[in-house]
Every structure is written in C-alpha cells, then in structure tokens.
Amino acid sequence: MTVDRRAFLAWLGTGALGAAASAFPASDAEAAGNVTVLTHATLIDGTDAPPTRDATIVLAGDRIAAVGRGVAAPAVVGVRVVDLRGKFVIPGLWDAHAHSSTLKRTFPPLHLVNGVTSIRDMDGRPETHDVARAIARGELAGPRMVIASEILDGGNSFVDVHRRVGTLAEVRDAVRDAAAVHAGLVKVYSFMSPEIHAAIAAEAHRHGLPYGGHVPIQLPVQEVLARGQHSVEHMYAFHASTSERRDEFYARLAGLPADTGTWPGALAELDQAAVASHNAAMTQDLAGRFTACRAWHVPTLAVLSRMSSPPRELPHDPVLQGLADRYLPRSIRQEWLDMATGWPEWPPERIAREAAYFEAELQLVGELATAGAPVAAGTDSGYLYTFPGFATHDELELLVRAGLSPHRALQAATRDAARCAGRPRSGTIVAGQDADLVVLDADPLAEITNSRRVHAVVSRGTYLGPPERQRILADVERAAHEDVTPGTGTPGAHCCLRRIG
Numbered sequence: 001m002t003v004d005r006r007a008f009l010a011w012l013g014t015g016a017l018g019a020a021a022s023a024f025p026a027s028d029a030e031a032a033g034n035v036t037v038l039t040h041a042t043l044i045d046g047t048d049a050p051p052t053r054d055a056t057i058v059l060a061g062d063r064i065a066a067v068g069r070g071v072a073a074p075a076v077v078g079v080r081v082v083d084l085r086g087k088f089v090i091p092g093l094w095d096a097h098a099h100s101s102t103l104k105r106t107f108p109p110l111h112l113v114n115g116v117t118s119i120r121d122m123d124g125r126p127e128t129h130d131v132a133r134a135i136a137r138g139e140l141a142g143p144r145m146v147i148a149s150e151i152l153d154g155g156n157s158f159v160d161v162h163r164r165v166g167t168l169a170e171v172r173d174a175v176r177d178a179a180a181v182h183a184g185l186v187k188v189y190s191f192m193s194p195e196i197h198a199a200i201a202a203e204a205h206r207h208g209l210p211y212g213g214h215v216p217i218q219l220p221v222q223e224v225l226a227r228g229q230h231s232v233e234h235m236y237a238f239h240a241s242t243s244e245r246r247d248e249f250y251a252r253l254a255g256l257p258a259d260t261g262t263w264p265g266a267l268a269e270l271d272q273a274a275v276a277s278h279n280a281a282m283t284q285d286l287a288g289r290f291t292a293c294r295a296w297h298v299p300t301l302a303v304l305s306r307m308s309s310p311p312r313e314l315p316h317d318p319v320l321q322g323l324a325d326r327y328l329p330r331s332i333r334q335e336w337l338d339m340a341t342g343w344p345e346w347p348p349e350r351i352a353r354e355a356a357y358f359e360a361e362l363q364l365v366g367e368l369a370t371a372g373a374p375v376a377a378g379t380d381s382g383y384l385y386t387f388p389g390f391a392t393h394d395e396l397e398l399l400v401r402a403g404l405s406p407h408r409a410l411q412a413a414t415r416d417a418a419r420c421a422g423r424p425r426s427g428t429i430v431a432g433q434d435a436d437l438v439v440l441d442a443d444p445l446a447e448i449t450n451s452r453r454v455h456a457v458v459s460r461g462t463y464l465g466p467p468e469r470q471r472i473l474a475d476v477e478r479a480a481h482e483d484v485t486p487g488t489g490t491p492g493a494h495c496c497l498r499r500i501g
C-alpha cells in the first residue's frame with residue numbers, strides 16, 4: 001500500500017516528536033517508499049543516554065526519521081505501525097570482524113536473522129563485492145558490508161591463501177588494487193617484516209585508506225599504534241606487549257628464523273609466559289595509546305574462546321553441532337570437522353593452560369576497557385565453529401564476562417563498531433541515522449544474554465518480524481540440504497592462525 005505522504009508529513013510536522021522531527025528533511029520523506037512506525041518500545045539508542053520507555057521510532061525508507069517518547073501512532077494510510085509494548089529496541093548489531101560472506105546463501109542471512117545488520121568482512125575478494133552489491137539491490141538477505149582488501153602478508157608467509165607482498169613494488173600494487181575496489185581498509189596479517197608493515201602503512205596513508213588487522217609478529221602493539229594502524233585484532237601480542245619483559249621478548253622475536261611456520265608457536269609461547277610478568281601501568285599506558293591514536297581494539301573473544309577449547313571436542317559440543325547440522329552446507333560442515341579433528345589431541349595440561357590463558361585474555365580486555373581503550377565487537381565469524389550472527393551474541397556475553405557493562409558491550413557492537421568501520425551514520429538510534437534496529441523480547445541491560453532473544457530485525461528500513469525471519473532461516477536450511485557448491489572464498493580460505501605450540 002502506498003503511503004499517503006502528505007498526511008505523513010503533516011503528522012511528522014506537528015512537532016509531536018519534538019526537535020528530532022526537524023532533523024528529517026521533507027524531501028527525504030517524499031523519496032521514502034515505505035514508512036514504519038514503532039510504538040511503545042523501550043529504547044536503548046546506542047548513545048550514552050539512559051533507556052527511554054514508551055518510545056516511538058519513525059522509519060522512512062532507509063532513515064530514522066524521528067525518535068521520541070510517548071507519541072501516538074499516526075492514522076495515515078500506508079504507514080505500517082508496529083506496537084512493541086514490552087519489547088526493547090537496540091541499534092542493529094555489527095560484526096566488526098567477519099569472514100566468508102561469499103557463502104552467500106548461508107552466512108549473510110545468518111548474520112541478519114541474528115540482528116547483525118552490518119559487518120566488516122576482513123578478506124575482500126571480487127566475489128565478496130558481488131555479494132555486497134546483491135544484498136544492496138535486495139536480491140540477497142544479508143547485512144550491509146564494509147569490505148577489507150585481500151589479506152596482505154609478507155613475502156615469506158607460510159600461509160598460502162593470502163596475497164604475499166615481499167617488495168615495495170608489490171605493496172604499492174596491492175594497496176592500489178585495494179583503493180581501486182574501494183576497500184574499507186587494507187588488511188594486514190602476521191608474517192611480514194617490520195619494513196613491509198611500514199611500507200603498507202605509508203602506502204595506505206597515501207591512498208587515504210585505513211589499515212588494520214593482525215599485529216605483525218615482530219612488532220609490539222605500541223609500535224603498530226604509533227604507525228597509525230587503525231584496528232588491532234585478536235589480542236595476539238597483547239600480553240607480550242604489556243609484560244615487564246617486553247624488550248627481552250621482542251629481542252627474541254627479532255631473531256626468528258626465516259621459516260615463518262615457526263612464528264605463531266614462538267609468539268604464543270611468549271604471550272603465555274608474559275602473563276606472569278604482566279604490568280598494570282603498561283596496560284594503562286597501552287589503553288591511553290589506543291585512545292590517543294584513535295585506534296580500535298577488536299579482541300574477537302568469540303574465536304579466541306573456540307581456539308582455547310580442545311579442537312577435537314568442538315564437533316561434540318551440542319550447541320555447535322546443532323547449528324552445524326541445521327545451517328551449514330555439507331562441504332563446510334565437513335571442512336570444519338576435518339580442521340577440528342586434524343589437530344593432535346591436547347593433553348590435560350595443555351587444556352588447563354589454554355583455559356587459563358583465555359581467562360587472562362578476558363582480564364586484559366577488561367583492564368584495557370576500564371582504562372578507556374576503544375573496543376569494537378568482532379568475532380572472526382566464518383572460521384571454525386564461529387557461526388555468523390550467533391557469534392556476535394557470544395562476543396557480547398564474553399565482553400561482559402571480561403568486565404564491560406552490558407551497556408558498554410552493546411555500544412562496542414553498535415555505535416563503536418560502526419565508528420571502527422568508518423560508518424558513523426550507523427550504530428545509534430537517532431534521527432537521520434540508518435534504519436537498522438533489533439527488537440528484543442527482554443532487556444539486554446538487565447542480562448546481556450537477552451540480546452539473543454531477537455523478536456524482529458529492521459534492516460534498511462524493512463521490518464523483518466517473526467514470519468520473515470523464519471522464512472530466511474528456512475532458506476538457509478534449504479541451502480544447507482541442497483548439495484550446493486559453496487563457491488570460492490569459503491572458510492577454506494580462513495584467515496586466523498591458531499595458537500600452535
């Protein structure tokens with residue numbers, strides 16, 4: 001049904017919603033094809049404001065037109081009014097570190113039904129851009145996407161699926177290619193020399209592109225921040241960099257052999273050893289550097305929790321197994337199973353050591369966050385039993401376990417992740433912002449696991465209620481049970497190194 005726009009504008013113009021309404025130009029309302037008004041919800045808007053009870057949220061096309069308290073729904077032809085009494089509305093969630101969006105009938109829709117309306121895909125390939133365009137055209141169900149460059153790694157990286165850049169000319173070509181496809185950032189990996197990392201930094205700067213990703217193994221975190229790295233993922237080197245023995249550790253890492261296959265084990269050993277010499281003042285200082293450099297800490301606790309569990313037990317976890325059986329195409333299911341069972345059995349002391357180290361990682365996230373380091377929620381979804389969408393709720397829960405308040409954790413997955421991704425028009429429910437929201441059945445500030453109780457998702461102004469979400473999930477299940485070829489760029493090309501040792 002078409003919207004009676006004149007009547008809608010007259011209602012907006014009554015000033016019932018206060019000054020917020022005027023932030024929405026009439027021309028945008030004219031252009032908006034669909035108008036949805038959500039009423040009587042408790043609003044958690046992603047800013048520092050306390051929740052607003054009995055809020056009205058007006059969505060016109062892909063914009064939040066107005067937000068206010070206690071306003072009656074308009075009696076306007078064509079406007080969809082949804083009474084959300086008893087529900088909680090939060091901004092659409094972000095996964096600031098996702099992979100394998102090219103598995104297009106599975107991963108993008110799983111993000112969306114879980115309320116993840118935007119992602120930063122950290123391994124951009126030509127097919128990734130195709131998927132993003134298909135989503136933007138409305139042909140595929142999925143999140144908005146900010147897409148990184150291909151993963152750049154050093155010339156002697158042992159990881160063969162990344163683009164190796166071993167010379168300055170190769171760095172120039174790779175960053176130019178990233179700029180040509182409008183990559184949202186240049187993605188850097190672990191196995192490059194400090195010189196190549198510096199060259200990528202300079203070249204990205206020349207093109208006006210941020211760069212982010214791993215900390216190259218021979219550099220402490222402080223150094224990559226000083227070089228302007230925009231986001232630092234996974235907490236690799238965070239303990240080595242906040243240890244009283246940091247300089248000694250980095251002298252050892254500077255002398256690593258040319259075979260980069262030995263590097264992850266060397267760093268993991270030092271990171272774990274560094275817990276005993278962890279220094280609170282260095283942690284405070286590191287948090288201050290994140291703030292001063294406007295850099296983002298993206299701990300990806302969801303994947304770290306997987307990596308700290310005995311790999312051979314992952315396929316026996318009933319929750320993970322249930323999700324895999326239901327939603328994963330057979331080929332991916334088999335690939336994850338092969339990866340999990342391909343690692344040697346962990347002896348009991350290894351299991352205990354990894355579990356203790358994960359607790360230390362949680363503690364460090366809490367210390368950095370308390371000291372003011374900007375945190376963005378990412379998960380490494382698409383990698384080994386880290387399920388798109390579901391993993392973002394795991395990440396929220398883990399951030400709270402690490403010591404963030406539920407409010408701050410939600411901001412990490414909304415406003416702050418949007419800022420990290422360079423999309424400030426996303427992540428808050430304020431007039432003029434993108435029309436991406438999640439409607440929850442229960443209060444996530446009272447208990448963060450309530451973020452899993454998704455009732456509806458609004459993506460680009462389209463309200464996906466329970467029947468629409470069920471339909472999308474049924475499509476994912478259908479895709480899983482058809483013997484589809486998942487195409488290239490699948491989890492086989494995963495990015496993340498495991499703590500080998």
Ligand SMILES: [Zn+2]
Pocket residue numbers: 097099122380495496
């Ligand atoms: Zn990754």
Ligand SMILES: [Zn+2]
Pocket residue numbers: 214233234495496497
């Ligand atoms: Zn990674």
